[in-house]
Amino acid sequence: METLTFRRDLSQQPKSETERAEILANPGFGNYFTDHTAVVDYSVDAQGEGSWHDARIEPYGPIALDPSAAVLHYGQEIFEGLKAYRHADGSVWTFRPEANAARLNTSARRLALPELPASVFLDALRELVSVDAAWVPTGDGEALYLRPFMIATEPFLGVRPAREVSFRVIASPAGNYFGGELHPVSIWLSEHYARAGRGGTGEAKCGGNYAASLAAQLEAEAQGCQQVLFLDQFNDNAVDELGGMNVFFVFKDGRIVTPELNGNILHGVTRSSVLEIAKERGLHAEERKITLQEWKDSVADGSLAEVFACGTAAVITPIGELKTSTGSIVTPAAEGEPHWKAIRAELLGIQTGTVEDTRCWLTRLV
Numbered sequence: 001m002e003t004l005t006f007r008r009d010l011s012q013q014p015k016s017e018t019e020r021a022e023i024l025a026n027p028g029f030g031n032y033f034t035d036h037t038a039v040v041d042y043s044v045d046a047q048g049e050g051s052w053h054d055a056r057i058e059p060y061g062p063i064a065l066d067p068s069a070a071v072l073h074y075g076q077e078i079f080e081g082l083k084a085y086r087h088a089d090g091s092v093w094t095f096r097p098e099a100n101a102a103r104l105n106t107s108a109r110r111l112a113l114p115e116l117p118a119s120v121f122l123d124a125l126r127e128l129v130s131v132d133a134a135w136v137p138t139g140d141g142e143a144l145y146l147r148p149f150m151i152a153t154e155p156f157l158g159v160r161p162a163r164e165v166s167f168r169v170i171a172s173p174a175g176n177y178f179g180g181e182l183h184p185v186s187i188w189l190s191e192h193y194a195r196a197g198r199g200g201t202g203e204a205k206c207g208g209n210y211a212a213s214l215a216a217q218l219e220a221e222a223q224g225c226q227q228v229l230f231l232d233q234f235n236d237n238a239v240d241e242l243g244g245m246n247v248f249f250v251f252k253d254g255r256i257v258t259p260e261l262n263g264n265i266l267h268g269v270t271r272s273s274v275l276e277i278a279k280e281r282g283l284h285a286e287e288r289k290i291t292l293q294e295w296k297d298s299v300a301d302g303s304l305a306e307v308f309a310c311g312t313a314a315v316i317t318p319i320g321e322l323k324t325s326t327g328s329i330v331t332p333a334a335e336g337e338p339h340w341k342a343i344r345a346e347l348l349g350i351q352t353g354t355v356e357d358t359r360c361w362l363t364r365l366v
């Protein structure tokens with residue numbers, strides 16, 4: 001197993017305690033960043049051998065890139081997203097990071113970027129969170145969002161996989177995503193745009209997929225919706241996912257259904273955790289194709305109980321309505337405590353250390 005020692009450059013004055021306290025009092029999402037960043041560089045030598053090197057912690061700040069850097073022209077970029085949670089005893093933990101390390105490498109293979117040893121991925125998280133531990137929030141529903149990413153830095157305009165690459169991790173304090181109360185969201189059905197297609201990059205976590213989703217997101221906002229749903233129009237209008245969250249359906253007879261990993265959709269860590277928790281709670285989990293027509297029919301015949309979206313940033317968000325150009329599919333009002341609430345509470349409890357971690361999903365960082 002490859003190990004690299006992270007050199008620490010702590011020369012720059014960190015933000016003052018007062019400034020940090022002000023930020024932590026109302027962090028929002030993705031607005032502020034901690035004092036440092038983790039970096040590991042990759043290059044291919046004259047013999048064609050690639051290696052990761054120069055692992056370091058350095059002050060957070062702008063990246064100097066050559067204007068011809070490949071990432072700026074051909075979009076060779078991938079990323080990850082996970083959180084660090086502060087437990088009651090002050091220790092800091094993260095959730096299933098080995099799944100993120102594995103997914104980063106799945107994305108890397110698809111974007112012709114070099115794979116990063118999982119041990120280096122984990123060390124980068126641990127090093128960064130150790131140095132910036134004061135930035136891990138303590139409030140209910142708050143966490144330090146970790147954003148690992150990999151970019152092609154080689155200055156070269158020819159089209160081929162870059163031979164110089166940089167892996168980095170930045171960290172951003174994240175508040176309680178919905179300020180406590182969870183309101184069902186309205187989502188817009190994208191009928192003209194797709195975020196992924198067969199053989200495309202749908203199951204890679206890459207910036208390009210997000211760029212491709214933005215025109216649809218604008219359409220959604222113009223319709224008063226918060227998110228977009230993408231379908232596979234060439235596969236009976238099968239439900240794929242939202243721009244950045246996986247989708248679940250719960251039926252009154254106890255089935256919980258989510259689209260199967262068909263190459264178009266992202267292998268969400270939250271998705272797989274929800275499936276496991278749901279099974280243990282006695283729900284019958286199915287990973288399969290679910291079409292827009294089935295969604296409509298199951299509302300019409302009264303068999304559908306809940307629809308929700310899930311992902312690391314917002315955990316679980318109930319979907320109240322799917323708006324389309326020809327009408328709306330409204331999720332029926334809940335009868336009693338919905339399953340999504342209980343699943344969400346269990347997941348958050350495990351992450352924040354108030355529910356026993358029987359599946360060894362947590363890894364201690366500090």
Ligand SMILES: *Cc1c(COP(=O)(O)O)cnc(C)c1O
Binds near residue numbers: 205242243244271311
């Ligand atoms: C990151 C992401 C998700 C959610 O994945 P998690 O691992 O649960 O955070 C879902 N869909 C897309 C397109 C994503 O990029």
